[in-house]
Amino acid sequence: MSLLxxxxxxxxxxxxxxxxxxxxxxxxxxxxxxxxxxxxxxxxGLEELSSIHSSRGYDxxxxxxxxxxxxxxxxxxxxxxxxxxxxASGSEAEFVRRTRDTGLLVRPLYAKNTTDVVVGYSVAERPxxxxxxxxxxxxxxxxxxxxxxxxxxxxxxxQSAAVAAGEWNAAARNRRKVITTGPEHAxxxxxxxxxxxxxxxxxxERLRALPKDxxxxxxxxxxxxxxxxxxxxxRLEAVPxxxxxxxxxxxxxxxxxxxxxxxEPVPLPSIxxxxxxxxxxxxxxxxxxxxxxxxxxxxxxxAVYEMHHxxxxxxxxxxxxxxxxxxxxxxxxTMPTPVLIGAGESQSVSxxxxxxxxxxxxxxxxxxxxxSVVPSTSERARMQQRSGPEAGPVLDR
Numbered sequence: 043m044s045l046l047x048x049x050x051x052x053x054x055x056x057x058x059x060x061x062x063x064x065x066x067x068x069x070x071x072x073x074x075x076x077x078x079x080x081x082x083x084x085x086x087g088l089e090e091l092s093s094i095h096s097s098r099g100y101d102x103x104x105x106x107x108x109x110x111x112x113x114x115x116x117x118x119x120x121x122x123x124x125x126x127x128x129x130a131s132g133s134e135a136e137f138v139r140r141t142r143d144t145g146l147l148v149r150p151l152y153a154k155n156t157t158d159v160v161v162g163y164s165v166a167e168r169p170x171x172x173x174x175x176x177x178x179x180x181x182x183x184x185x186x187x188x189x190x191x192x193x194x195x196x197x198x199x200x201q202s203a204a205v206a207a208g209e210w211n212a213a214a215r216n217r218r219k220v221i222t223t224g225p226e227h228a229x230x231x232x233x234x235x236x237x238x239x240x241x242x243x244x245x246x247e248r249l250r251a252l253p254k255d256x257x258x259x260x261x262x263x264x265x266x267x268x269x270x271x272x273x274x275x276x277r278l279e280a281v282p283x284x285x286x287x288x289x290x291x292x293x294x295x296x297x298x299x300x301x302x303x304x305x306e307p308v309p310l311p312s313i314x315x316x317x318x319x320x321x322x323x324x325x326x327x328x329x330x331x332x333x334x335x336x337x338x339x340x341x342x343x344x345a346v347y348e349m350h351h352x353x354x355x356x357x358x359x360x361x362x363x364x365x366x367x368x369x370x371x372x373x374x375x376t377m378p379t380p381v382l383i384g385a386g387e388s389q390s391v392s393x394x395x396x397x398x399x400x401x402x403x404x405x406x407x408x409x410x411x412x413x414s415v416v417p418s419t420s421e422r423a424r425m426q427q428r429s430g431p432e433a434g435p436v437l438d439r
Contacts, residue, residue, distance in 0.1 A: 092355055094257050096299035098184055106254065114282050116176055120146065122272045122289055123184040124283075127315035128192050129269025132225060134206035137192065139219050140226050141165065142161050142323070144276060148177050150210040156208045162189050185297040186265055195314065230319055235331040238319060242338035244311040248346040252308075254353045257298060259307040260346065265296035266313045267342045273317035274332075284369035288343065291365045294358065295346050313342075333377040340366070 058066045080093055101115050101195035108115040125141035141148050151162035165183075181188040196202070208220040247265065253260060268289045275285035298304055316335060323332070343366055348357035 051336055056113065063164045082254065092299075092358060094299060094355075095261075095294055095297055095358065097297050098182060098425040110152070110319055117178060117183060118282070118290065119167065120178055121187065121293070123276060124165060124180065124183060125186055125289065125293065126272035126317055126321065128187065128195075129266060129314050130226070130321045131318075132196070133202055134196050135192065135202070135209045136220065136224055136226060137196075138209040138213055138250050139221065139224055142219065145225065145266075146176075147216070148210075148213040149177070151179075158204075160189070160207060160210050174436050184235060184293060185299075185301070186261070186293075191301070193432050215407045218221050218300055220309050225318075226321070228322065232321055232331065234315075235335065238313060238316050239338060240329075241311040242313045242316065242335060243340065246338055246341045247314055248310050249342070249349075252349075254349045256308065258301070258304040259310065260349055261296050261304075262295075262299050263310060263313075263342060264302075264346050266294035266316070267346070268340055269322060270313060270316040270335075270339055271319040278328075282301055284365070284373040287365045287369050290341060290348060291362050294361070295350070300320075313339075328377050330378045333379065334379060336374065339422060340370070343370075361413055383413045 058068065059297060065358060075190060076093065082088070097120075098117070100115060104115050104117060121146040121383055123146055124141060127144060128137055131137035131140050145168055147166045149164055150160040151164065153159040153161050162179060162181070164177040164179045166177045169175045180192075185191070204222070212218065212220055249263060254260075271285050271289035271292065275283065275289055279285055316339070319335070320332070322328075346357055347362040347366070350356075420421065
C-alpha cells in the first residue's frame with residue numbers, strides 16, 4: 043500500500059498560553075477554520091464540501107464494528123427510524139410512542155431538578171441479552187432531529203406538553219405507553235392517499251419556482267421526502283435497501299450547517315403525512331396508491347438534485363443522482379401501475395413507475411427542458427373504467 047492510499051492521522055498540539063502568560067482567544071475559530079478549508083479546496087482544485095449543509099459523521103470504530111458484525115451502523119439505523127417516526131407524528135407524545143413502536147429504547151433528558159420538563163432525548167437499539175445499549179442523542183444523529191427542531195412542527199400547548207411528559211416518563215422507565223389507542227393505530231382510507239398524492243404533486247410544482255438559495259425551504263422539502271422514504275423503508279425493508287439509501291441522501295439536504303442564518307421556510311404543500319401513510323400500511327404488499335405517491339416523491343428527489351446541480355454543489359448532486367438511478371430506479375420497476383382518482387374527479391397521476399424508472403435511466407437525471415427545476419415525467423396514466431352500474435374511475439389498491 044502506497045503512502046497516498048493510507049489513512050493518515052495528523053495531530054497538531056498548540057499552546058494557547060502566550061509567553062507573557064495571557065490566554066489566546068479561540069472565539070470564532072471553528073468558523074474561521076471552515077472558511078480556510080473552503081478557500082484551500084478552491085485554490086488547489088480539491089473536492090469542495092458544502093458550506094450550507096452538514097451531516098453528522100461517525101467514528102471509524104463504529105464502522106469497523108458494524109462491518110465485523112455484518113450489520114448497519116447503529117447511528118444510521120437509529121437516524122432512519124427516528125426520522126420516520128418524527129415525520130409520521132402529529133404531536134410530541136405520538137413521536138415518543140412511534141419511536142418505541144419501531145423497537146428503539148427511548149429516554150428523555152430533563153431540565154435540571156425537574157422530572158416533567160424535557161429538553162432533549164436519546165435513543166438506542168434494543169441490545170441482545172448480556173449487552174448494554176449504546177445511546178445516541180437526537181442531535182448527534184442529525185441536526186434536524188434535535189428535539190427543539192422537531193418541536194417546531196408540533197402544536198405547543200400546556201395540555202400537549204403534559205401528555206408528552208407522561209409518554210417520556212413511561213419510556214424512561216420502560217413501562218407501557220400512556221395512550222394505547224393513538225392515531226398511530228388508525229388505518230388511512232383511500233381518500234387520504236389521494237389527498238397526500240395531490241399535496242406531493244402540488245409541492246413539486248411549487249419547487250419548480252423556488253429559488254435555489256432558499257435553503258430553509260429546500261431543507262424542509264428534503265426532510266419531509268426523506269421521512270417518507272424512511273417510513274417506507276421501515277415498513278418494507280428487512281435490511282437497508284434503496285428506500286433507506288434514498289432517505290439517507292435526502293436527509294443530507296435537510297441538515298443545515300447554521301439553520302438560524304437562513305430564516306424561516308416559506309409555506310409549501312405538506313407531504314409530512316406521507317410518512318404516516320407508509321407507517322400505517324396494512325400489509326407489506328406494494329399497492330397502486332403507493333405507486334402514485336412514489337412518482338411524486340421521485341420528482342421531489344429530482345428537484346433536490348437539480349437545485350444542487352444549478353447551485354454548483356456537484357458532490358451533493360452526484361450522490362442523489364447515484365442513489366436514484368442505481369438503486370431506486372430498479373425498485374420502482376417492481377411497482378404496480380398507478381391510478382389515482384378521487385370521488386367525482388378526473389385527475390390522474392404520472393404514468394407507471396416502471397416507465398418512470400426507464401426514464402430515469404435514459405435521461406440520467408439531466409434536465410428535461412432548459413430552465414426546469416423538476417424534469418417532466420412521462421405521459422399521464424390512463425384512468426381505469428368499471429363496467430356496469432358502478433362505471434367510473436377507480437382507485438387501484
